[in-house]
Amino acid sequence: MGVSLKDVAQRAGVSIKTVSNVVNGYQHVTPAMRARVQQAIDELGYRPNLTARHLRKGRTGIIALALPELGNPYFAELAGAVIDAAARHDYTVLLDHTAGERRKEILVTQGFRTHVIDGLILSPIELETPDLLARTDSSPLVLLGEREYDAPYDHIVIDNVAAARSAVRHLAGTGRRRIAFIGARSEIARQPAHLRLRGWREELAACGLPHGDDLVATASGYGRADGAQAMADLLDRGARPDAVFAYNDLQAIGALRVLTTRGLRVPEDVALVGFDDIEEGRYGTITLTTVSPDKKAIARQAVDCLVQRLTGAPDAPPRRVRPGFDLVVRESTLGRGH
Amino acid sequence: MGVSLKDVAQRAGVSIKTVSNVVNGYQHVTPAMRARVQQAIDELGYRPNLTARHLRKGRTGIIALALPELGNPYFAELAGAVIDAAARHDYTVLLDHTAGERRKEILVTQGFRTHVIDGLILSPIELETPDLLARTDSSPLVLLGEREYDAPYDHIVIDNVAAARSAVRHLAGTGRRRIAFIGARSEIARQPAHLRLRGWREELAACGLPHGDDLVATASGYGRADGAQAMADLLDRGARPDAVFAYNDLQAIGALRVLTTRGLRVPEDVALVGFDDIEEGRYGTITLTTVSPDKKAIARQAVDCLVQRLTGAPDAPPRRVRPGFDLVVRESTLGRGH
DNA sequence: CTGAAAGCGCTTACAG
DNA sequence: CTGAAAGCGCTTACAG
Numbered sequence: 001m002g003v004s005l006k007d008v009a010q011r012a013g014v015s016i017k018t019v020s021n022v023v024n025g026y027q028h029v030t031p032a033m034r035a036r037v038q039q040a041i042d043e044l045g046y047r048p049n050l051t052a053r054h055l056r057k058g059r060t061g062i063i064a065l066a067l068p069e070l071g072n073p074y075f076a077e078l079a080g081a082v083i084d085a086a087a088r089h090d091y092t093v094l095l096d097h098t099a100g101e102r103r104k105e106i107l108v109t110q111g112f113r114t115h116v117i118d119g120l121i122l123s124p125i126e127l128e129t130p131d132l133l134a135r136t137d138s139s140p141l142v143l144l145g146e147r148e149y150d151a152p153y154d155h156i157v158i159d160n161v162a163a164a165r166s167a168v169r170h171l172a173g174t175g176r177r178r179i180a181f182i183g184a185r186s187e188i189a190r191q192p193a194h195l196r197l198r199g200w201r202e203e204l205a206a207c208g209l210p211h212g213d214d215l216v217a218t219a220s221g222y223g224r225a226d227g228a229q230a231m232a233d234l235l236d237r238g239a240r241p242d243a244v245f246a247y248n249d250l251q252a253i254g255a256l257r258v259l260t261t262r263g264l265r266v267p268e269d270v271a272l273v274g275f276d277d278i279e280e281g282r283y284g285t286i287t288l289t290t291v292s293p294d295k296k297a298i299a300r301q302a303v304d305c306l307v308q309r310l311t312g313a314p315d316a317p318p319r320r321v322r323p324g325f326d327l328v329v330r331e332s333t334l335g336r337g338h
Numbered sequence: 339m340g341v342s343l344k345d346v347a348q349r350a351g352v353s354i355k356t357v358s359n360v361v362n363g364y365q366h367v368t369p370a371m372r373a374r375v376q377q378a379i380d381e382l383g384y385r386p387n388l389t390a391r392h393l394r395k396g397r398t399g400i401i402a403l404a405l406p407e408l409g410n411p412y413f414a415e416l417a418g419a420v421i422d423a424a425a426r427h428d429y430t431v432l433l434d435h436t437a438g439e440r441r442k443e444i445l446v447t448q449g450f451r452t453h454v455i456d457g458l459i460l461s462p463i464e465l466e467t468p469d470l471l472a473r474t475d476s477s478p479l480v481l482l483g484e485r486e487y488d489a490p491y492d493h494i495v496i497d498n499v500a501a502a503r504s505a506v507r508h509l510a511g512t513g514r515r516r517i518a519f520i521g522a523r524s525e526i527a528r529q530p531a532h533l534r535l536r537g538w539r540e541e542l543a544a545c546g547l548p549h550g551d552d553l554v555a556t557a558s559g560y561g562r563a564d565g566a567q568a569m570a571d572l573l574d575r576g577a578r579p580d581a582v583f584a585y586n587d588l589q590a591i592g593a594l595r596v597l598t599t600r601g602l603r604v605p606e607d608v609a610l611v612g613f614d615d616i617e618e619g620r621y622g623t624i625t626l627t628t629v630s631p632d633k634k635a636i637a638r639q640a641v642d643c644l645v646q647r648l649t650g651a652p653d654a655p656p657r658r659v660r661p662g663f664d665l666v667v668r669e670s671t672l673g674r675g676h
Numbered sequence: 677c678t679g680a681a682a683g684c685g686c687t688t689a690c691a692g
Numbered sequence: 693c694t695g696a697a698a699g700c701g702c703t704t705a706c707a708g
Contacts, residue, residue, distance in 0.1 A: 002453075004685055015695045020687065028693055045474055047452040051398065052685035054389045055700050060454075062432075069418075071617065076414040083408075083435045092451065094400075095433040097421045113430065114385040115340075115701090116398075136383055224621045253621050260623045279409065283562045283595045285623035342701055353679045358703065366677055390701035393684050453685090 003046045012040035023048055054115075062092050063306060064117045066108045068100035068125045072222065072250060073278040074295075075123070078144075081299035082121065089307050091118075100125035100222075111137030119306045125192060140309035142302050146192045152318045154305040156298055158325045163291045164199025165206075166327045167245050167273045170289070172207045174333060176243035176271055179204060182217040182230040182255060183247025192222075193247045196275065200245055214239055219251060227251025231258040242270060243333075249274035249281045249290055256286060256332070272332040287330035297323040341384045350378035361386055397456050400430050401644060404446040404460040406438035410560060410588060411616040412633075413461070416482075419637035420459065427645050429456070438463035438560075449475030457644045463530060478647035480640050484530045490656045492643040494636055496663045501629045502537025504665045505583050505611045508627070510545045512671060514581035514609055517542060520555040520568040520593060521585025531585045534613065538583055552577055557589060565589025569596040580608060581671075587612035587619045587628055594624060594670070610670040625668035635661035 005023075009016045014037060021029050022037040029037075040046075054060040065082050067075045083093045094117060098104040105127040108120060114137070123144040132151035135141075143155040171179050181200045184193045197216070204211035217234040219226035227246055231254065234241060246252035252274030256266060264270050266286050274281060277292030301321045309316070343361075347354045352375060359367050360375040367375075378384075392398040403420050405413045421431045432455060436442040443465040446458060457478040462485050470489035473479070481493045509517050519538045522531045535554070542549035555572040557564035565584055569592065572579060584590035590612030594604060602608050604624050612619060615630030639659045647654070 002685090006685080016686085017688090017696085018694060021694085024687090030693070033693085047449070047475070049393070049453045049685050050451055051389060051392045051453045052700090053687075054454075055387070055393050055702085056685080056687045058700075060389065062454075070408070070414045070421075071411070071418055073409065073411060073414070076408045076411070079433075080408045080435060083433070093433065095417075095421070095431065097418060111385070113388055115387045115389045116392075116400075137385070224617060228621075253618075257621045257623070279562060280591075280618050283566070283591050285595070285598045340701090344701080354702085355680085355704090356678060359678085362703090368677070371677085387701050390684090391703075393686085394701080394703045396684075 002049065003044045004049070005046075008037065008040045008044055008046050011044060012037045058115075059118050059310070060116060061090060062094050062117050063303075064094045064096055064108065064113075064120045066096035066098050066105070066120060066122045068098050068123060069222070070095075070097060072248075073280055074248065074250075074276040077278065078123075078295050078299060081295050082303060085296075085299045085303040089303060091303070091307070098122075098125070102126035102128070102131070106131050109135050109137070109141060111139055118310055121302045121306060140306055140314065142305045144298065144302055146195050148195075154309075154319045154321070156302045156305065156321045156323065158293045158298075158323050160195035161199040161202065163275070163293070163325045163327075164196040164245070165203040166325075167275070167289075167291050168200050168203035169207070170327055170329065170333065171243040171245065171271055171273060172203070172209060174271065177209060178215065178239070178241045179209060179243040179245060180215040180217065180234055180239060180241035181245050181247075182219065182227060182234060183222070183251045184216055184218045185220065196245075196247055215241060219247070222248060222250060224250045224254035224257070227254030228258045229254075231255035235262065243272070244270060245273045247275060249276040249278045249288060252288055252290070252332075253280065253284065256284065256288070267331065267333050267335050274332075277326075277328055282330070286332050289330045289333040290328050292326045292328045294323045294325060340387065341382045342387070343384075346375065346378045346382055346384050349382060350375045392453075396453075397648070398454060399428060400432050400455050401641075402432045402434055402446065402451075402455045402458045404434035404436050404443070404458060406436050406461060406463045407560070408433075408435060410586075411618055412586065412588075412614040415616065416461075416633050416637060419633050420641060423634075423637045423641040427641060429641070429645070436460075436463070440464035440466070440469070444469050447473050447475070447479060449477055456648055459640050459644060478644055478652065480643045482636065482640055484533050486533075492647075492657045492659070494640045494643065494659045494661065496631045496636075496661050498533035499537040499540065501613070501631070501663045501665075502534040502583070503541040504663075505613070505627075505629050506538050506541035507545070508665055508667065508671065509581040509583065509609055509611060510541070510547060512609065515547060516553065516577075516579045517547060517581040517583060518553040518555065518572055518577060518579035519583050519585075520557065520565060520572060521560070521589045522554055522556045523558065534583075534585055553579060557585070560586060560588060562588050562592035562595070565592030566596045567592075569593035573600065581610070582608060583611045585613060587614040587616045587626060590626055590628070590670075591618065591622065594622065594626070605669065605671050605673050612670075615664075615666055620668070624670050627668045627671040628666050630664045630666045632661045632663060 005016050008019045086093045119140040121142045129149045146160045185191045201211045217230040219230040274290040277290045281288030343354050343357050346357045424431045459480045461482040467487045484498045523529045539549045555568040557568040612628040615628045619626030
């Protein structure tokens, strides 16, 4: 099919090794030799076969990033950051789409593309600890996000409890008294919302404010429609919140839509805080107050962890890395003109 | 390092070929033999080395999808659709991020990962026809989107002129008289907005409405901030539009924000139409009327084209495929309660 | 139905 | 500074 090193070597009248040296830019080749080989390469239009190189070297320079949902801007923005961080280490990113389903999450952790990817960064939703303990694939795995596991893997995650508490503290500080939480998922025990829900409860307890289940609305997913449904539930059952802390920005945006269509003013009647700081929240008719995880730091640290295991210390003890976050205050809690 | 076919063969006391037959599920293996081999596979924890298989077969089952911007939900949603469409053909998608920069677009078309990807789907922004004609890589390439080229490649794109005309016709039909266009990019000659701008002009001419340059506002990018800036420019120079057709939804959302903060009501004072039908447009305080390209059809047809060249007819004449679109009417042109 | 051998296109010690 | 040879782990004709 294609032109191989051998063809180039033949044309240039040198050995394969010499061509390889030129292609890989090694030092000890005389300029004249280099020029001769380069000419043969150009004439034949030679392109190195990376697959062969991968086989020989035992690595590919490809890492996989497995995310639940590209349609969620948080993950899309995170993916962009990971691609950039990986490029700085000369790694290419192969993106996987798990849909947050346990079956697909297990599939990617089992390394169904053995030897094609050097390592994996996974943001799990439904995966459980036993799934990780049963893993046989030996390539490095770095976990992202708020699910917690008792398994020996690097894990990059912000302090969700502290982040949630800062959001609730802000709401309490602006005089809110009935602060609801939307976005818990009833059907999953150790769910992602777990920690944010705990932070919500702890801070409300510390402030001496109500934090009963009547102020918690569950959703069956993580999108705008799910937030809308949870918000509607909350209102329909007469919870009468004067503030809402949503699991993420998408749910907050869905909630905002419901509040508006029902004639409730944000923030005058109900203040609203989201989580993720997606760009969308900066451009609504009401801009959204939100917890902003440092996405670039998350991406960089995830890639750094993976690269370290790939190049230096494969057996280092698993690390738990905590990137920072900020609370970004906007109109949905302070109103216009602040 | 890992366990190879040879190790399994040795353990099972058979030849490599037999193990390969079992691994690949070939027919003519006796059940007893299959069981014996399978046991050896399980005991050794054998995983086939796909890189070796790729080298041998000359293909990898990986296709690349190169997009300008994952942070734009249109592309994120499209990426999800392509991943799903590819999976149905047993292809894995490797995502590339061009940032819409010509240099990076050239890089991906040149096939910088030779033999790692079987083919490429590219949505170009700044790429030019000569770049395509100079391409030496022989792997199939399918183009996506509104940039037009005189080059022999499959191209999947909706009829942007007709789509733009339908949007403008709708605005004119609801009584609008000064219908502006925002989102053209002044610095690129044959820019993406080209066709939508032409559709805008043609339809306005057909309706006998003004369509001078004073009703066109340029932007320097495709995001919310760019739409906001273009909208502000338009208002600042006293164009006094009663309707705006934006190049895409993100720009429309940025424009909406500016209109709102300046006290103009949408749609009472200014009606607004976007393009792309991203989910975000369905959840604002004002939902967005928009042109909705059939993203699933686009993704499916792009993958189908690529797979056909990969498997059947590599030299078929280049095809131009036109997926459908709809105009989705929402509050930003009709108001609440319609 | 199974085996022995060649070869995909590289890189890497090992010589010289 | 360059060459000859082995081998990464597979699949695929070719035999039997």
